[in-house]
Amino acid sequence: MQDRRPPMGESLLFLTDDQLLQGIELMFFAYRGFTSDPDKILDNHTYGRAHHRAIHFVHRQQGTTVNNLLDILGVTKQSLNRVLRQLIDDGLVESRVGERDRRERHLYLTEEGIALESELSETQRKRMRKAYKAAGPDAVQGFRTVMENIMDPNMRRHVNTPKRD
Amino acid sequence: MQDRRPPMGESLLFLTDDQLLQGIELMFFAYRGFTSDPDKILDNHTYGRAHHRAIHFVHRQQGTTVNNLLDILGVTKQSLNRVLRQLIDDGLVESRVGERDRRERHLYLTEEGIALESELSETQRKRMRKAYKAAGPDAVQGFRTVMENIMDPNMRRHVNTPKRD
DNA sequence: AATTTACGTCAGTCTTGTTGACTTTCCAAG
């Protein structure tokens, strides 16, 4: 008589379609929760997720160029330009002409921009902190490993790498 | 002399703002990769992500009602109705009047609908399988735990629960 | 001098979300 389970040498039970389906839905629901807090704040500022993304990456890489931002965000320049223009006009982002290469524009958050960034990221850090704390360090390491393998390899270089010591 | 590290009894280094920031960006980039494969397929069918979501959850819960779908997807009925109408008109989804409660509409995928669902989910399962395999079972368990803690608690009941024996 | 690069902008389209108003169907409680 045969084993009723699918043919797998060791325990590869975590690779069944059912398990993968669960993973897919975890991605959907977790991402929804993850974006819900900032979305509420952004509503009050007549901004959207696109503004949040721009603010986030300008904050993390002050002085980044438009081209670099396009690479990270993966949208067209017209799309990015729209939100960037609003943020500049509203005084949240400053655009400075490059010194070495004057074609480039280097982007910086103003004080006001930093303030909104803090407000937005605080809600997300709070959610992440709660999840990390509840799951524990080993689970977090596993989470990281899986997430890095889900994303496109050439995007990994854009992910923040925490200082060790 | 004091410890130079922040005040934390044990090693809670995985809760620093830098670590949390990494987690936030992992969510962003992983979700982008995760949705990129289906998006390409959907383009050829003049459908979008909204259609994919509807198809996915109708498939997993054949016979589900519109109301239940609204609860899961978290959009307005007008928004859902638009994509559902297209899918019904195109013969991918069948809407049957409820027997017990004839106000309700029960939704089913047709053969054609199942075919598209398979095509879409196959690319996502492939990506998840690759990530799971590279990370290993323990990492996958950690991934699950963190993701469940990121999402809103009342959404957990909607996540597929794999059979254990 | 010619070409390429970086950026900005105008114009138009599409998907997907929203609100608000209104109708039809139908169950269930008074």
Place this chain on the structure above:
DNA sequence: CTTGGAAAGTCAACAAGACTGACGTAAATT
């Protein structure tokens, strides 16, 4: 049996944010 309300569908208008395509300008590179 009537009526209140829930479930579903529909129409209309609108906005965010993505897209394509074309064009312009300034600066760097070849």
